[in-house]
Amino acid sequence: MLEQSYYEKTDEIIAGHGTKKESLIPVIQDIQAQFHYLPPELLGYVAGKLGIGEAKAYSVATFYENFSFEPKGKYIIRVCDGTACHVRRSTAILERLREELGLDAERHTTEDMLFTLETVSCLGACGLAPALTVNDKVYPAMTPESVSELINNLAQDRPAAERTENT
Amino acid sequence: MDYITIDSKCVPIEGEKNVLSLIRKAGIDLPTFCYHSELSVYGACRMCVVEDDRGRIFASCSEQPRPGMVIYTNTKKIQRYRKLIIELLLSSHCRDCTVCHKNGMCELQSLAYRVGVHAVRFPDNRRKKPLDMSSPSIVRDPNKCILCGDCVRTCDEIQGVGAIDFAHRGARMEVTPAFDRKLSETDCVGCGQCASVCPTAAISIRTNVTQVWNAIYDKNVRVVAQVAPAVRLAVGDHFGIPKGENSFGKLVEALRIMGFDEVYDTNFAADLTVMEEAEEFLDRLSKGEKLPLFTSCCPGWVRFCEKKYPEFAANISTCRSPQGMFSAVIKEYCAEKDREDGRRTVVVSIMPCTAKKGEILRPDNFTDGRQDTDFVLTTVEMIRMIKQVGIQFEKLGGEAADMPFSIASGGGAIFGVTGGVTEAVLRRLSAEKNYKALDAIRFTGVRGEDGIREAVVTLGEREVRIAVVHGLANAGRLLTAIKSGEKSYDFVEVMACRRGCIMGGGQPAQAGPRTRKGRMEGIYKVDAASNIRFPDENPAVKQLCEGLLAGKRHKLLHRAFTDGGAGKTGGGV
Numbered sequence: 001m002l003e004q005s006y007y008e009k010t011d012e013i014i015a016g017h018g019t020k021k022e023s024l025i026p027v028i029q030d031i032q033a034q035f036h037y038l039p040p041e042l043l044g045y046v047a048g049k050l051g052i053g054e055a056k057a058y059s060v061a062t063f064y065e066n067f068s069f070e071p072k073g074k075y076i077i078r079v080c081d082g083t084a085c086h087v088r089r090s091t092a093i094l095e096r097l098r099e100e101l102g103l104d105a106e107r108h109t110t111e112d113m114l115f116t117l118e119t120v121s122c123l124g125a126c127g128l129a130p131a132l133t134v135n136d137k138v139y140p141a142m143t144p145e146s147v148s149e150l151i152n153n154l155a156q157d158r159p160a161a162e163r164t165e166n167t
Numbered sequence: 168m169d170y171i172t173i174d175s176k177c178v179p180i181e182g183e184k185n186v187l188s189l190i191r192k193a194g195i196d197l198p199t200f201c202y203h204s205e206l207s208v209y210g211a212c213r214m215c216v217v218e219d220d221r222g223r224i225f226a227s228c229s230e231q232p233r234p235g236m237v238i239y240t241n242t243k244k245i246q247r248y249r250k251l252i253i254e255l256l257l258s259s260h261c262r263d264c265t266v267c268h269k270n271g272m273c274e275l276q277s278l279a280y281r282v283g284v285h286a287v288r289f290p291d292n293r294r295k296k297p298l299d300m301s302s303p304s305i306v307r308d309p310n311k312c313i314l315c316g317d318c319v320r321t322c323d324e325i326q327g328v329g330a331i332d333f334a335h336r337g338a339r340m341e342v343t344p345a346f347d348r349k350l351s352e353t354d355c356v357g358c359g360q361c362a363s364v365c366p367t368a369a370i371s372i373r374t375n376v377t378q379v380w381n382a383i384y385d386k387n388v389r390v391v392a393q394v395a396p397a398v399r400l401a402v403g404d405h406f407g408i409p410k411g412e413n414s415f416g417k418l419v420e421a422l423r424i425m426g427f428d429e430v431y432d433t434n435f436a437a438d439l440t441v442m443e444e445a446e447e448f449l450d451r452l453s454k455g456e457k458l459p460l461f462t463s464c465c466p467g468w469v470r471f472c473e474k475k476y477p478e479f480a481a482n483i484s485t486c487r488s489p490q491g492m493f494s495a496v497i498k499e500y501c502a503e504k505d506r507e508d509g510r511r512t513v514v515v516s517i518m519p520c521t522a523k524k525g526e527i528l529r530p531d532n533f534t535d536g537r538q539d540t541d542f543v544l545t546t547v548e549m550i551r552m553i554k555q556v557g558i559q560f561e562k563l564g565g566e567a568a569d570m571p572f573s574i575a576s577g578g579g580a581i582f583g584v585t586g587g588v589t590e591a592v593l594r595r596l597s598a599e600k601n602y603k604a605l606d607a608i609r610f611t612g613v614r615g616e617d618g619i620r621e622a623v624v625t626l627g628e629r630e631v632r633i634a635v636v637h638g639l640a641n642a643g644r645l646l647t648a649i650k651s652g653e654k655s656y657d658f659v660e661v662m663a664c665r666r667g668c669i670m671g672g673g674q675p676a677q678a679g680p681r682t683r684k685g686r687m688e689g690i691y692k693v694d695a696a697s698n699i700r701f702p703d704e705n706p707a708v709k710q711l712c713e714g715l716l717a718g719k720r721h722k723l724l725h726r727a728f729t730d731g732g733a734g735k736t737g738g739g740v
Contacts, residue, residue, distance in 0.1 A: 054329075056332050059334050063336050
């Protein structure tokens with residue numbers, strides 16, 4: 001059971017968009033922005049408020065890769081696996097990250113809630129391949145060695161070395 | 168007149184909304200999985216693809232007919248496409264056809280044969296998913312789902328329940344309740360309409376056939392059957408009997424051949440229900456409380472109301488359904504015989520309904536903590552049992568059911584169709600008991616196929632406002648209108664399934680317009696042919712009320728509210 005404050009915040013968000021069916025996506029987007037994930041309890045709550053079945057709301061939320069029902073880590077690492085990054089060996093980067101963080105295809109977030117590791121189909125930064133983002137910051141031309149260093153820095157809460165101005 | 172050309176044949180456009188309807192009108196039975204005339208057009212299965220004179224390929228179900236169109240339904244390209252689609256569907260479908268209970272009734276199976284798929288080149292590399300057996304009415308097997316979405320749209324559009332929907336996308340897409348929950352944890356009411364439209368065995372009916380056979384083979388058990396009004400019109404479907412023909416006599420004979428000890432007619436219990444419900448209605452009307460009175464015969468509706476509109480739960484009649492009343496009466500009636508011959512009575516009700524399987528598990532339907540109906544068999548399960556034994560059903564001569572519970576009025580018979588309960592109650596309330604009164608009631612507006620129908624009748628000094636609803640989505644709309652004060656009624660009949668029990672989730676599926684019409688006409692024919700038309704003129708009911716039921720009417724015929732009120736008495740789906 002979530003704390004009451006979650007529901008209060010959700011009520012606020014719904015009020016901002018209006019209690020109509022079309023508000024579903026903007027509302028759950030805002031919830032995710034607020035809490036860094038979409039608490040499952042709130043999806044049912046929102047669906048009830050907007051007059052949508054919970055199964056329908058679940059259908060919408062699972063259709064988009066962007067929504068997550070699991071709390072995410074402090075640092076969300078998105079490894080690009082688009083064509084350009086893929087041919088420039090993004091797989092090796094992903095594997096190194098999984099190895100460093102003890103994650104796999106099933107588990108995306110470390111137990112200490114520090115890191116979440118995801119893949120994306122294209123970041124639109126093909127010229128910087130292979131690229132990844134940490135939260136909203138882009139890291140270009142990564143190698144297995146450089147990601148290890150990056151993880152190390154982030155884990156020690158050191159500001160990562162400024163490597164790019166392209167965000 | 169505007170027309171289109173289909174395979175070199177001119178077909179006039181007469182208000183058809185899509186090309187598929189025209190093709191079918193032209194006498195070509197194009198295959199479909201996802202097209203149902205009463206649901207929204209989805210266009211997902213691609214089985215109905217056709218080619219036009221420019222070589223363009225499109226799904227005919229979602230294409231509007233335009234005058235002058237030239238289309239072909241069976242070109243080389245189309246044949247190849249259709250075959251490939253089936254092959255791809257089969258590639259991610261388990262292939263245990265011989266042990267699947269949809270074997271012989273599966274649309275995927277029959278289409279694969281029809282389009283000539285004799286081998287599947289692709290391996291099935293999906294991970295096997297567990298079955299959902301949580302509901303007493305419905306079994307979900309995700310491994311057999313072909314994602315046509317028929318169940319999703321039926322549950323949402325027709326029933327307004329929305330228990331299941333698509334989740335995820337691409338290769339991971341599946342039909343599931345929210346958060347992969349079990350059906351029993353959703354708003355599912357167990358109506359089984361999803362199973363009726365499912366082309367495969369992805370959603371099927373929970374079967375009790377084995378348990379019933381075990382009871383029949385047990386020498387210490389007296390197996391008593393009761394047969395619901397709508398079953399007799401559909402049980403012959405698989406035996407070449409014309410649609411909607413009354414096969415009650417044949418069914419009674421078949422049940423005796425199978426080894427049932429006693430067979431009774433639920434129509435009798437429907438008469439009993441009319442008596443109780445009419446009395447309750449008059450009582451509430453005179454006190455002016457808990458109006459409108461909602462009927463309680465339909466367990467799908469009762470569950471729907473409790474889950475989605477609990478504020479109206481107290482308005483539902485406290486009467487048990489005919490099934491519930493009857494089983495309680497049968498158990499009471501057999502108690503003495505049980506003591507004499509040392510056997511135990513097991514009541515098996517044969518129903519057009521899947522939600523009845525849940526109703527019998529509800530504690531408010533128990534008598535002194537005892538479950539009255541032991542098993543519910545749907546019409547489809549009955550057909551399977553008849554086939555198992557090898558009875559040539561169509562050749563049976565027919566027998567009458569057992570006394571004392573086989574005399575029924577025509578009013579009891581029409582319980583199986585939308586408006587029937589209301590009509591029967593009006594017959595009970597009518598001051599005059601003649602054919603003129605029957606006709607007057609018939610034309611009040613209670614009969615018909617419109618989703619929500621209204622009627623006003625005069626009862627003594629008072630005008631009584633009546634509504635008849637079928638399809639739970641319509642019921643939801645009506646309740647919303649009542650809640651907002653926009654509408655006001657005294658008596659409301661609700662049937663969860665469109666057209667009533669004749670189209671229940673337990674009836675043989677793939678029922679098109681011809682079947683619907685046949686069953687509807689058939690049930691009114693049973694009524695018209697009855698010697699007794701008014702439920703209150705049924706001598707057996709009178710006898711029962713004065714004899715066995717004396718002093719026990721409330722206990723045996725009404726739901727027990729042990730925990731303080733309606734809506735809290737849970738039970739299975």
